[in-house]
Amino acid sequence: MRSTSTTGPTTGPTTEDTPPATGATRRPDGSLTSVTTRGLRKSFDDVEVLHGLDLHVEPGTIVGLIGPSGCGKTTTVRLMTGLLAPTAGDASIGSTRSVELTSAQRSRIGYLPQTPALFPDLSLMENLSFHASMYGLPLRRKQRLMSVLDWVELSDDAGKRVSEASGGMQRRLALAAAFVHDPDIVFLDEPTAGIDPILREKIWAQFREVASAGKTLVVTTQYVGEAGMCDEVGLLSDGELLLVDTPADLRRAAFDGQVVDVRTTRPLSASELERLSDHDFVVGQAERTDVSVARFVVDDADRAIPRLSRSFADLGIDVVEAGEHEVDYDEAFVRVVQRHRSAAQGVLDEGAEA
Amino acid sequence: MSVTEHSLSVVRPLWAVVIRSFAFLRKEVVEIFRQPRLLALLVVGPFALLVLFGSGYSETAIVKRAIFVGPEGSIYEEVLDTYEADLSDFIESQGMVATEAEAVAELDAGRSDLVVIFPADPATEVMSGDRAVIRLIHNEIDPIQEGAVEIAARLAIQEVNATVLTTFAVEAEAAMPDSATMRERLLALGDELADDPTATRDALVAQLGLVDDALSGSSIVLDRLDLGDDRRSDELAEARADTVAIVERLQTVSAETTDAELNDLADAVSGLTASLDETVILDPEVLIRPFQSRTDNRLDGSINPTEYFTPASLALLLQHLALTFAALSLVRYRRTGLFELMRVGPLSSVEIIVGKIFAYLLVGSVVGALLIAASVYGLSVPLAGSVGWVAFTVVGVLLASLALGMVLAIVAGSESQAVQYAMLVLLAGLFFSGFMLPVDGLAAPVRVISWMLPVTYGIASFQDVMLRGLPPDTSVIFGLSALVVGYGAIAILGLRRQLSAKAAT
Numbered sequence: 001m002r003s004t005s006t007t008g009p010t011t012g013p014t015t016e017d018t019p020p021a022t023g024a025t026r027r028p029d030g031s032l033t034s035v036t037t038r039g040l041r042k043s044f045d046d047v048e049v050l051h052g053l054d055l056h057v058e059p060g061t062i063v064g065l066i067g068p069s070g071c072g073k074t075t076t077v078r079l080m081t082g083l084l085a086p087t088a089g090d091a092s093i094g095s096t097r098s099v100e101l102t103s104a105q106r107s108r109i110g111y112l113p114q115t116p117a118l119f120p121d122l123s124l125m126e127n128l129s130f131h132a133s134m135y136g137l138p139l140r141r142k143q144r145l146m147s148v149l150d151w152v153e154l155s156d157d158a159g160k161r162v163s164e165a166s167g168g169m170q171r172r173l174a175l176a177a178a179f180v181h182d183p184d185i186v187f188l189d190e191p192t193a194g195i196d197p198i199l200r201e202k203i204w205a206q207f208r209e210v211a212s213a214g215k216t217l218v219v220t221t222q223y224v225g226e227a228g229m230c231d232e233v234g235l236l237s238d239g240e241l242l243l244v245d246t247p248a249d250l251r252r253a254a255f256d257g258q259v260v261d262v263r264t265t266r267p268l269s270a271s272e273l274e275r276l277s278d279h280d281f282v283v284g285q286a287e288r289t290d291v292s293v294a295r296f297v298v299d300d301a302d303r304a305i306p307r308l309s310r311s312f313a314d315l316g317i318d319v320v321e322a323g324e325h326e327v328d329y330d331e332a333f334v335r336v337v338q339r340h341r342s343a344a345q346g347v348l349d350e351g352a353e354a
Numbered sequence: 355m356s357v358t359e360h361s362l363s364v365v366r367p368l369w370a371v372v373i374r375s376f377a378f379l380r381k382e383v384v385e386i387f388r389q390p391r392l393l394a395l396l397v398v399g400p401f402a403l404l405v406l407f408g409s410g411y412s413e414t415a416i417v418k419r420a421i422f423v424g425p426e427g428s429i430y431e432e433v434l435d436t437y438e439a440d441l442s443d444f445i446e447s448q449g450m451v452a453t454e455a456e457a458v459a460e461l462d463a464g465r466s467d468l469v470v471i472f473p474a475d476p477a478t479e480v481m482s483g484d485r486a487v488i489r490l491i492h493n494e495i496d497p498i499q500e501g502a503v504e505i506a507a508r509l510a511i512q513e514v515n516a517t518v519l520t521t522f523a524v525e526a527e528a529a530m531p532d533s534a535t536m537r538e539r540l541l542a543l544g545d546e547l548a549d550d551p552t553a554t555r556d557a558l559v560a561q562l563g564l565v566d567d568a569l570s571g572s573s574i575v576l577d578r579l580d581l582g583d584d585r586r587s588d589e590l591a592e593a594r595a596d597t598v599a600i601v602e603r604l605q606t607v608s609a610e611t612t613d614a615e616l617n618d619l620a621d622a623v624s625g626l627t628a629s630l631d632e633t634v635i636l637d638p639e640v641l642i643r644p645f646q647s648r649t650d651n652r653l654d655g656s657i658n659p660t661e662y663f664t665p666a667s668l669a670l671l672l673q674h675l676a677l678t679f680a681a682l683s684l685v686r687y688r689r690t691g692l693f694e695l696m697r698v699g700p701l702s703s704v705e706i707i708v709g710k711i712f713a714y715l716l717v718g719s720v721v722g723a724l725l726i727a728a729s730v731y732g733l734s735v736p737l738a739g740s741v742g743w744v745a746f747t748v749v750g751v752l753l754a755s756l757a758l759g760m761v762l763a764i765v766a767g768s769e770s771q772a773v774q775y776a777m778l779v780l781l782a783g784l785f786f787s788g789f790m791l792p793v794d795g796l797a798a799p800v801r802v803i804s805w806m807l808p809v810t811y812g813i814a815s816f817q818d819v820m821l822r823g824l825p826p827d828t829s830v831i832f833g834l835s836a837l838v839v840g841y842g843a844i845a846i847l848g849l850r851r852q853l854s855a856k857a858a859t
Contacts, residue, residue: 137365
């Protein structure tokens, strides 16, 4: 995935680097596996909820759109699938604008809406068969249906009615329905919402398996921790795509470098922290995260840790422990959002002063 | 197990349309048949209502209880007593009281439906050239019941009027025997003429006066009826002229009248009596009430209220069933993820509409067939016409109602709105379809609403086919077809608009 946000910071290439929508990543077998958005905007009743989204999803990857409720994830997916028409900009699947997809092209797309389309009085198998019919699969399809149910570990409950199935089973059935026609690209709107962590992990493992089979998945989630399961992650907040990167680089990007924590035998004074921050390999100002723990953002943790240890020794401070801090995704996300909001507020203040 | 295992290719586009439509059909049918309570509600509920109506409805309820007010010992009292059986066709007589206050108290207490106040002294009013007024008092608030009261009272009063007149006439009849008796009397008097000319003269003049009255009354009635029978009129005129001539001659009879003249006069009387046998002198009862009604229904037996209302109820039920199913189902789709899924997927609005309509058509037809069979075999509602036309009506009403339901679903923003729309259409069906009041009674612009309701055609067609044994009117066939096409087109266009990305919000 490559992206820029017109307003937010970005680590990805600019739109100039994005391949042209026309003729984009159409496989030799005619499947549609890439998604491209350019300057995508959407307003409802004159209120803009999506502010110019530029994104390119590579074939065979899992792209996670992560952000809190109301940040624009679902709107983005709906624009990508052609459910909504953009107010400005464009969304394409392969070489075709999403709102102009033909019936045949639509039959190659999978979609899992937030509210699963399941019928309580039908059995799991009958529900799946209904979805298979919607995509025009032939009537001799039992083997296929059973294999998809097996994939989500529901084959033993095929005859059970949905009304008698647990929430987790219903979620897995909805997932099976989105994949029943073996689509090239699948849009999954919060597929793990309200699901216990064990099942979530299982579902993500299934997504990875699907991607390894060459399918493209666009997944929205509120769980920032799920970012690590994606190939690439887009952070959305207040209708803006703040950051797009690989999970590994996401953490680095959030802090503009790697994070090193140093635990000492005594608390550091403000002047000592300032001196330690003066090194050229330290990004910004070091901060205290505990009474005797100092946090440094550095460009390269492996090279910085020995050099920091020496500096501490020069100051006569004993180091108990020094090592790279594995920033979790929640922390990274909060950092990015805060930084974005501060920048936006700064622009506003400057405007007011001017 | 891999998600791509046993993967299948999409079938050809045309076959895919069939598969998709069939998927909706199968889903809807399975869903409905897996809800036994819903099925019971659909079939047993309406049938139970019809049975209750049939067994609970009593025509005697519309016979109004009437209390009469009139002077004690008046002729009205006698008439009411004598002719109570005749009046019972219109009202249930509760007898006569002397004062209006007494009767009104009964009315206010709810023990009577109607007070009929006879004039205290009708003769004076009539003699002064005015018609005697009979007043009616009731306290109905239902306009239909009010009308029924007025009609029943009017008929009853006409009956009383006629009965009073007849009573007078019957009294006169005692003095005016039938033509054979009159002839005998005249002959006897003619024979006595020679013995006691003066006394016999007076008796004969009186008798001939009655004859003249009878001839005159008969002549007036027959002339009014304008039967075009000149011979009878001529005979009556001739008989009257003879009577008048004899009376004139009798006026001249005295002690000096010769035997020859008296014999001649007796022969004239005899001749007159002979001619009376040939002349039409009407019975006093006939003179007062020359007409009576006798109603014959061309149908094989009369239709009772249950039989009359059952076909109309069936049409209304079918419309409501189909309309509610269609409206709620589509609104529910929109509320759930299925609508989104349909918009992202390859489904077209036509496939959705066709699939759903066929599903509900199938279910509705089964329900309709069961209800009609239960009505015919359980309630003995006649099925005089062709079963094929009944089936046509069921399918026509269902299709038009389903299409209308889809239109309502497109307009409705939520399930509760859809239910409200369905209720409005049901109400419109009660008022404008001919279910309660005839459509012809509506003003032309309002009648458009009737034409827009499938139940209007359903009621007309069911009544024609089931009760009259006739095929439905051409207007029914065209009307239902137009509704199916019109509502269907609106539904498809509306759904297509809602499925399109531009309309989505």
